[in-house]
Amino acid sequence: MEDSEIIQLYWDRSEQAIAETSGKYGSFLCRIAWNILRSHDDAEECVNDTYLRTWNAIPPARPGAFRTWLGRITRNLSLDRWNRERAQKRGGDETALLLGELESCVPSPHRTEQHLEDQALADLISSFLRALPKESRVIFLRRYWYGESLESIAAFLGCSSGKVKSSLFRTRGKLRIYLEQEGVSL
Amino acid sequence: MKAQRLFQVLGLLDEDLIDEAWTYVPEKKASLLRRSPWLRGAAVAACCAVMCTFGFFYLVTGGFRGMGSAAPETAAPETAADSADAGNSSGGSGSTADFLSYAGPVLPLTTLESGTGLTAQRSLTWDFAPGSYDDGSPRQWGALVTDDYTLTNPTGSDISVTALYPVTGSLAGQGTMTPEVTVNGSAAEVTLYAGGYAGTFGDANDTGGSTWNLAGPYSWEDYAALLDDESFLQDALKSGPAMEIPVTVYRFSDFSAPHKTYDAATQAVEFTIDTSATTILSYGFNGLTSDAETGWRRYDYFVPDGIRNESEQKMLIVLGEDLSGYTLQGYANGACEDPISGVSCTVIREETTLSAVVTELCRAELSQHTDESQWPGLSQLPLPLYEKAAAELLSEYGLLSDTPMDRYTDGRLEDLLWDALAMDRVLYLAVPVTIPAGDSTSLSITFWKEPSYDFGGSGTGREGLQGFEILTAAGSDLNFTGQTTAIVHADGVEILEQDLGFSQEDDGTFVPLDLTRDVYTLVIRPRTRSE
Numbered sequence: 001m002e003d004s005e006i007i008q009l010y011w012d013r014s015e016q017a018i019a020e021t022s023g024k025y026g027s028f029l030c031r032i033a034w035n036i037l038r039s040h041d042d043a044e045e046c047v048n049d050t051y052l053r054t055w056n057a058i059p060p061a062r063p064g065a066f067r068t069w070l071g072r073i074t075r076n077l078s079l080d081r082w083n084r085e086r087a088q089k090r091g092g093d094e095t096a097l098l099l100g101e102l103e104s105c106v107p108s109p110h111r112t113e114q115h116l117e118d119q120a121l122a123d124l125i126s127s128f129l130r131a132l133p134k135e136s137r138v139i140f141l142r143r144y145w146y147g148e149s150l151e152s153i154a155a156f157l158g159c160s161s162g163k164v165k166s167s168l169f170r171t172r173g174k175l176r177i178y179l180e181q182e183g184v185s186l
Numbered sequence: 187m188k189a190q191r192l193f194q195v196l197g198l199l200d201e202d203l204i205d206e207a208w209t210y211v212p213e214k215k216a217s218l219l220r221r222s223p224w225l226r227g228a229a230v231a232a233c234c235a236v237m238c239t240f241g242f243f244y245l246v247t248g249g250f251r252g253m254g255s256a257a258p259e260t261a262a263p264e265t266a267a268d269s270a271d272a273g274n275s276s277g278g279s280g281s282t283a284d285f286l287s288y289a290g291p292v293l294p295l296t297t298l299e300s301g302t303g304l305t306a307q308r309s310l311t312w313d314f315a316p317g318s319y320d321d322g323s324p325r326q327w328g329a330l331v332t333d334d335y336t337l338t339n340p341t342g343s344d345i346s347v348t349a350l351y352p353v354t355g356s357l358a359g360q361g362t363m364t365p366e367v368t369v370n371g372s373a374a375e376v377t378l379y380a381g382g383y384a385g386t387f388g389d390a391n392d393t394g395g396s397t398w399n400l401a402g403p404y405s406w407e408d409y410a411a412l413l414d415d416e417s418f419l420q421d422a423l424k425s426g427p428a429m430e431i432p433v434t435v436y437r438f439s440d441f442s443a444p445h446k447t448y449d450a451a452t453q454a455v456e457f458t459i460d461t462s463a464t465t466i467l468s469y470g471f472n473g474l475t476s477d478a479e480t481g482w483r484r485y486d487y488f489v490p491d492g493i494r495n496e497s498e499q500k501m502l503i504v505l506g507e508d509l510s511g512y513t514l515q516g517y518a519n520g521a522c523e524d525p526i527s528g529v530s531c532t533v534i535r536e537e538t539t540l541s542a543v544v545t546e547l548c549r550a551e552l553s554q555h556t557d558e559s560q561w562p563g564l565s566q567l568p569l570p571l572y573e574k575a576a577a578e579l580l581s582e583y584g585l586l587s588d589t590p591m592d593r594y595t596d597g598r599l600e601d602l603l604w605d606a607l608a609m610d611r612v613l614y615l616a617v618p619v620t621i622p623a624g625d626s627t628s629l630s631i632t633f634w635k636e637p638s639y640d641f642g643g644s645g646t647g648r649e650g651l652q653g654f655e656i657l658t659a660a661g662s663d664l665n666f667t668g669q670t671t672a673i674v675h676a677d678g679v680e681i682l683e684q685d686l687g688f689s690q691e692d693d694g695t696f697v698p699l700d701l702t703r704d705v706y707t708l709v710i711r712p713r714t715r716s717e
């Protein structure tokens with residue numbers, strides 16, 4: 001079923017909308033949640049919460065890129081859950097590792113700082129990513145948007161995990177420099 | 187928490203980027219298809235014209251490497267000048283990867299150790315002061331590159347690292363680079379390591395998957411991919427594959443033949459093997475005829491006459507099950523159709539290891555390359571480096587591999603040993619460096635950089651141009667705080683294409699590089715005497 005038809009089902013308040021969403025994007029969403037939470041039960045709950053949030057959001061929303069829109073909800077829910085569970089010291093080591101990597105993107109606070117709203121900062125980073133070679137961009141987003149492991153990305157690209165690691169290292173360094181040049185602080 | 191905010195912010199990135207990352211279809215490394223087949227054909231033709239002087243066997247097996255020093259001299263300056271405009275007007279022609287002979291980029295320093303906390307400031311100088319030919323006349327070819335680094339240790343403890351400076355080139359060509367490394371102004375002791383073959387095997391004109399030709403690397407991305415692969419560096423630093431394989435060697439010597447009657451008298455040795463149990467490597471033989479179904483083989487060589495310039499070292503190396511017997515037969519010539527009498531030799535059978543054979547033959551190959559004008563310093567190449575390169579080639583691509591390349595299926599070791607010298611690699615200059623706590627150490631690498639170019643007569647319109655590239659980050663574990671570059675002694679060259687920010691008048695003015703860019707390009711044309 002086309003995304004527009006699924007969205008119309010939400011608008012029609014047909015519960016078939018959730019079944020269609022689950023059928024089409026369930027495994028995609030589970031993968032994102034699993035990448036962050038590393039727990040099948042927690043991941044499943046986050047995906048179910050995603051359906052609930054979607055049900056409540058549409059209408060009035062009519063998302064243009066439905067898959068990304070769903071993924072974004074799952075990602076946010078998973079991160080919230082990861083934070084809660086980290087406080088209880090269980091699970092989520094991979095995400096801690098991932099966030100540790102992102103620390104190296106945080107610009108040094110030695111310039112005139114500019115505190116940007118999240119969306120403005122995201123737009124800035126989108127511009128940065130567009131200037132990267134496509135493969136570097138894909139590796140970065142597969143790691144830090146989808147939360148994929150280095151090995152998983154390497155298998156996807158048909159290269160070594162060393163190459164993925166090195167690409168991420170370079171891109172993080174460039175992003176840090178870019179944000180510093182833009183005078184951004186986090 | 188900052189990282190977590192960044193993670194959340196990333197969730198708001200443009201949807202098309204997120205979608206692209208999920209739907210992206212990885213590209214196969216199809217370097218062979220990047221260029222038009224006719225162009226590669228032209229390159230081969232131009233190259234072969236030069237290679238004729240090297241004799242039949244190099245014509246079949248040699249690569250483009252090392253022919254470069256001769257090729258550009260055939261370029262017509264006016265043709266090069268005409269091509270300059272074309273180069274400037276077309277965005278697609280600006281990449282040095284478009285040159286038929288690609289020399290590879292200048293690469294950034296890295297360290298063996300990762301996460302050292304060191305910061306680095308880089309300043310790279312391109313010196314276009316002309317060199318000279320043997321007769322003393324000026325020669326504008328390539329550039330002397332000086333790559334300076336200031337390594338700073340912001341921590342409270344001294345940091346000792348092994349600095350690794352990668353350069354593109356071949357074992358045969360490393361002598362022409364004459365790299366010099368200084369640490370805090372004093373000459374440093376450098377250890378040379380060689381990465382594996384940087385290209386692939388293939389034939390752009392054959393869609394059937396032929397692997398007879400060396401193919402690539404063709405672009406800076408090919409090199410960046412190698413440097414980004416940690417295993418490539420690890421393989422370069424470790425010892426080569428074990429060659430302690432028992433072999434039986436048949437040595438041929440004490441040659442005799444009626445040379446006055448037959449100026450191409452040939453000695454052949456025939457036998458039949460079970461190809462599933464026996465593998466044969468040869469050295470010093472000129473011909474091989476075989477029957478795949480029966481396992482029959484005939485190896486032959488022109489009987490040395492003291493006139494032809496060829497090795498008298500001739501051997502068959504048997505891996506696995508030994509020969510059950512063989513016959514010797516003399517022939518009037520290499521066609522092996524007219525048997526003659528009076529051809530003889532001594533055959534000595536010995537049991538040894540493949541390692542010993544490789545060592546012996548590598549030494550023999552190096553002893554043949556004593557012409558310093560052709561391959562400066564090659565005879566002084568560290569033997570272990572050569573042995574390792576040969577062993578890697580033999581085990582990864584030769585008959586020791588489960589899937590040998592077509593190029594090496596006949597088991598001719600002289601071909602493989604020459605390839606090991608001539609094929610493109612990344613060479614690493616390793617230097618131990620200690621950076622005191624809270625202090626800095628300067629490291630400087632100077633070497634001659636061969637340019638990328640188009641072969642004379644290739645008809646591309648870019649003959650005579652010389653291309654260079656600089657990579658800012660590929661494979662480097664250093665945290666660069668800045669990079670700059672300058673051009674000096676540029677009176678003899680015209681800058682045709684560049685994205686570095688030089689002006690033709692600049693002489694020693696450093697311009698900053700954007701560290702978010704991977705590569706910068708410079709294309710020059712040597713000025714003629716009348717300019």
